[in-house]
Amino acid sequence: MARPVIGIICNRSLLNDQYPVHAGGTMNTEAIARVAGAGAVLLPADPDIIGVEDVLRLCDGVLFTGGRPNVHPEEYGQEATEAHGDFDRARDRLTLPLIREMVARGQPFLGICRGFQEVNVAMGGALHPEIRDLPGKMNHRMPPDGTLEEKFALRHPVSFTENGPFARLFGGAEVMTNTLHGQGITEPGARVVIDGYAPDGTPEAIYIEEAPGFAVAVQWHPEWNAEADPVSRPLFTAFGQAAAAWAEGRKTPFSPQPAKLAKA
Numbered sequence: 001m002a003r004p005v006i007g008i009i010c011n012r013s014l015l016n017d018q019y020p021v022h023a024g025g026t027m028n029t030e031a032i033a034r035v036a037g038a039g040a041v042l043l044p045a046d047p048d049i050i051g052v053e054d055v056l057r058l059c060d061g062v063l064f065t066g067g068r069p070n071v072h073p074e075e076y077g078q079e080a081t082e083a084h085g086d087f088d089r090a091r092d093r094l095t096l097p098l099i100r101e102m103v104a105r106g107q108p109f110l111g112i113c114r115g116f117q118e119v120n121v122a123m124g125g126a127l128h129p130e131i132r133d134l135p136g137k138m139n140h141r142m143p144p145d146g147t148l149e150e151k152f153a154l155r156h157p158v159s160f161t162e163n164g165p166f167a168r169l170f171g172g173a174e175v176m177t178n179t180l181h182g183q184g185i186t187e188p189g190a191r192v193v194i195d196g197y198a199p200d201g202t203p204e205a206i207y208i209e210e211a212p213g214f215a216v217a218v219q220w221h222p223e224w225n226a227e228a229d230p231v232s233r234p235l236f237t238a239f240g241q242a243a244a245a246w247a248e249g250r251k252t253p254f255s256p257q258p259a260k261l262a263k264a
C-alpha cells in the first residue's frame with residue numbers, strides 16, 4: 001500500500017571535497033521511513049530547482065532539517081555579523097515561504113534545529129547568533145571532536161507546559177535531549193508558542209497556535225536513534241500520522257491525546 005510522502009530538505013555539501021551535492025542525512029531518511037512510516041524524498045534546498053508549489057503538490061509533509069549554515073539575519077531585520085557564520089540564501093528562499101504556506105494550509109511539517117529556527121523566522125521571529133555568549137546561557141553546541149555517539153549524546157533536560165501538547169505526546173513534562181546548535185530564539189514569531197525550555201531558558205520546542213495542521217519544531221535532533229529514543233519515536237510517529245491523514249485529505253492539528261501511562 002502506498003505510504004505518505006515526506007520531503008526532506010537537503011543541505012549543500014561537497015562530495016570528496018570536490019563535487020557539489022544536495023545532501024540528505026541517512027538519520028533523517030531512516031527516521032522518516034522506519035518511524036514516521038512514510039516514503040522519504042530528498043528536496044534540493046533551492047527554489048530555482050524545486051519551488052514551493054512543487055513541494056506542496058509532491059509531498060504530504062516536509063521535514064525541515066538541521067544545517068550548519070544559518071538563516072540570514074536580514075530575514076529578521078538585523079545585520080549580518082561575523083558571529084552569524086555561514087549562510088545558505090537559496091535554502092532561506094525556499095524554506096521560509098514554504099513554512100508560511102504549510103501553516104496556512106494545515107500541511108504537516110516538523111522542524112529540527114535549523115528547521116526550528118526557520119519556522120520561528122518564517123513567522124516573524126528573531127534569533128541570536130551565539131546564545132552561549134548571553135548571560136546565564138550554557139553552551140548548546142555539539143562537542144567539536146569525538147564520535148557521533150558523543151556528539152548526539154543526551155545533554156540537557158527540556159521542560160514542557162504541564163499537560164501541554166508536548167507533555168501529552170511524550171507522557172511527561174520533562175525529557176532529556178541532545179543539543180547541537182549555536183543559535184537560538186530570542187523573539188518568538190506571530191502565533192509561535194514556545195512550549196519547551198532548556199534549564200537555562202533556551203527555547204527548545206514550539207508549535208504554531210491555532211494552526212489547522214501539524215506545525216511543530218524542536219531545537220534538538222530527534223532523528224538520532226529515532227527508532228529507540230523514547231522522545232524521538234512518538235514525535236516522528238505523530239508526524240507520520242499527520243502526513244498519512246493529509247494524504248487522505250484530512251488535517252490534524254497538534255493536539256496529542258495524553259500518553260497511556262505504563263501500567264504500574
Ligand SMILES: N[C@@H](CCC(=O)NCCCC(=O)O)C(=O)O
Pocket residue numbers: 065066067068069070112113114115142180181182183184
Ligand atoms: N546552524 C544552526 C543550526 C544548527 C544545526 O542545525 N545543527 C545541526 C548540524 C550540526 C553541524 O553540522 O554543525 C545553529 O548553529 O544554531
